[in-house]
Amino acid sequence: QSALTQPASVSGSPGQSITISCTGTTSDVGGYNYVSWYQQHPGKAPKLIIYDVSYRPSGVSNRFSGSKSGNTASLTISGLQAEDEADYYCNSYTSSSTPYVFGTGTKVTVL
């Protein structure tokens, strides 16, 4: 099972909105509404920010939102803040022999 494809890096200025894509296949992203997103600051453990495509856990800022179209899921960060600078990973359930696959990861830089 290959990793889901994410852009290596995305950048934006404070206050702007950015979108990170996560592209898979009909066997994973496109086939199930089981896409989650994780934020990871340097040297820290990942933190759940979106699950089941578009649900936000309690305590996560409403500046984070998720969506899906076909085989591509997206994470949008609105009102970009300096604290949003981190790595972001998507994750999906798959019908392959490996039931869960992560994305390649995206480094978000706040200019």
Next chain:
Amino acid sequence: QVQLQQWGAGLLKPSETLSLTCSFYGESFSNYYWSWIRQPPGKGLEWIAEISHSGGTNYNPSLKSRVTISLDTSKNQFSLRLSSVTAADTAVYYCARGPWFGESLKLDPWGQGTLVTVSS
């Protein structure tokens, strides 16, 4: 507050067995799935294994022959063993609750991570 605390040996020699334990605090241990994920230095995340509250297991096929995940409900702990390690197993290993929460899929929370280095 729900949290996971993990521990285990951080330096191994090739062919040795990696052993990590994760303890869960703050809520009932029952009715959840529990997972291990790893991250090689400077690289992405890789799912390793999961175990259900009833003891059912699922492994990454690429590691299945070397991995065992187990559960000790009396201690609110679960563990990972990876045998015959090589330098390619050098990574930060994370424990996490999940991924299944009823009909939802998520890993939350995560342990603090343990860097395991394999070197002769």
